[in-house]
Amino acid sequence: MSAPERRWRLVLGAPAETGLGGLADAADIAMDRALSALYNADEQSPSEKRSAGLGGSAPKVARWLGDIRTYFPSTVVEVMQRDAVERLNLTQLLLEPELLEAVEPDVHLVGTLLSLNRVMPETTRATARSVVEKVVREIERRVAARTVAAVSGAINRAARVARPRPRDIDWDRTIRRNLAHYLPEHRTVVPEHLVGYGRRARAVHRDVVLAIDQSGSMASSVVYASVFGAVLASMRALRTSLVVFDTAVVDLTDQLDDPVDVLFGTQLGGGTDINRAIAYCQQLVTRPADTLFILISDLYEGGIRAEMLRRTAAMKEAGVQVLVLLALSDDGAPAYDHENATALAALGIPAFACTPDRFPDLLAQALNRGDIRAWADTNAGRS
Structure with missing residues (x-):
């Protein structure tokens, strides 16, 4: 043969x-x-x-x-x-x-184990936790360093200075600003005005609120978002909150030092009340202009749809950066509520799926107040 x-x-x-x-x-x-x-x-x-x-x-x-x-x-x-x-x-x-x-061990197995959390006997819990921890640590190894580098760079570059040190010159912006001083005979630009990156003191510069839909179809997203939440919480320049929801809302911010604890604090399955989750997250926003709100959900709303859209629009109008991820996973194109995604897009709120490998770049783009729509068109599947 x-x-x-x-x-x-x-x-x-x-x-x-x-x-x-x-x-x-x-x-x-x-x-x-x-x-x-x-x-x-x-x-x-x-x-x-x-x-x-x-x-x-x-x-x-x-x-x-x-x-x-x-x-x-x-x-x-x-x-x-x-x-x-x-x-x-x-x-x-x-x-x-x-x-x-x-x-x-893999992400999908973790999702299955988390969905069995309530019925899991004590004799199995320790073994299940070791399986979950192995997957979580592998994801951390894969994404942590890149996330910290991307986010730190975005925060450091948020402030621009007119007299930068040579290593802090933002050459792209400097060239753009000095295009009027182009010398054709020398085929060069004379940089009369330098634009540089500012170096900020250690302080909390941005607030990040992650709201994660824990319905059964979002299992992989819950795993990845919990790990990213823990990585962001370790950065002093950010104040990170993590909220999971189905028909109830649970704030797991105090467990962000260990994403395994976060995952065992979730309960996959059940209904979905996005409106209630957003109402809770609105209470966490104390500095709208410095807050990034990321809703991770397939947008199948079991609560009051009109209120959900109204609250989301109100957050955006108050100055909050609002971003909707239909999935944060490697599972391919997700199923989602197209009508709600279209309604959010009409409010100027992008909704698209993102892979874990792309998420650090997305965070950097958002924290740097870049054009998320353009980024999504190039890097992710927009609604």
């Missing part, structure tokens, strides 16, 4: 043996068995189903989890785990510590 034929046989399963032949290698047979247990279970006859799939046996599932980690790369393992939870209803089995120790 050639390499392409082997691949197609593994992809198509046992029905393809007639045309492609059987698998001879022991590792290939084990891979095929692991794939069939998950993806062929619904194609078996009733008598075969009793022995097909992963069933409800924890030891059997644990062995399967070990098999897929042996034969497939971690990115594929994450997809197969997610499919197993959805296709074979393995959610309850994730409450068993021995299974959690066998899984490949």
Whole structure:
């Protein structure tokens, strides 16, 4: 069997043996068995189903989890785990510590565990927390340094000075200001007026309020936003507040020193009352002109829509920078309420999805009071 034929046989399963032949290698047979247990279970006859799939046996599932980690790369393992939870209803089995120790931690698994927070037995909680912590620390490693650098740069550059030191010259703005002094014969601009970056003293310069929709569809966004919130809270130049909401509103600002605590303070699932969340966040705004309000929600409003739009418009009119992220995740184009997104856009409030890797740049753009709409057109999926 050639390499392409082997691949197609593994992809198509046992029905393809007639045309492609059987698998001879022991590792290939084990891979095929692991794939069939998950993806062929619904194609078996009733008598075969009793022995097909992963069933409800924890030891059997644990062995399967070990098999897929042996034969497939971690990115594929994450997809197969997610499919197993959805296709074979393995959610309850994730409450068993021995299974959690066998899984490949990823953002989607964290979301599933958080949705089980209330029904999770104490014997499982410590294992679940270690899984969540492993994912959180990996995200922190990935985004923290870049976020701090981008935000610090934005804050430092917010003040412009007329006599900058050479290392503080903003050459882009300096050239733009001195275009009238262009000398064609020398093909150069004479910089009669220098524009530089100001260096501000250590103080709180901007307030950031993060409001996170914790409905079940926003699981990945909740994980990423909690990590970013903790990173921002560690910066002295910012005063960061973090609020999560469904039909109730919970302020988790006092737990921002540990994003794992933040995540276990959430309760994924339930309804959504964006209006109530915005009403609470309005109370946190004490310096409108220096406040950035970021609402992370798919905008499916279960509360009073007209009030939600009115409150959002009022915040913007008061001078607050208002930004709506339909998703903060790597999951691709999100589902969202197009009508509400369009209504917000009509108020001059951009609404778009953003990946975690782009979020530091978005923060820098917002804190520097840049053109968010133009940034979104270039870097993210706007509504």
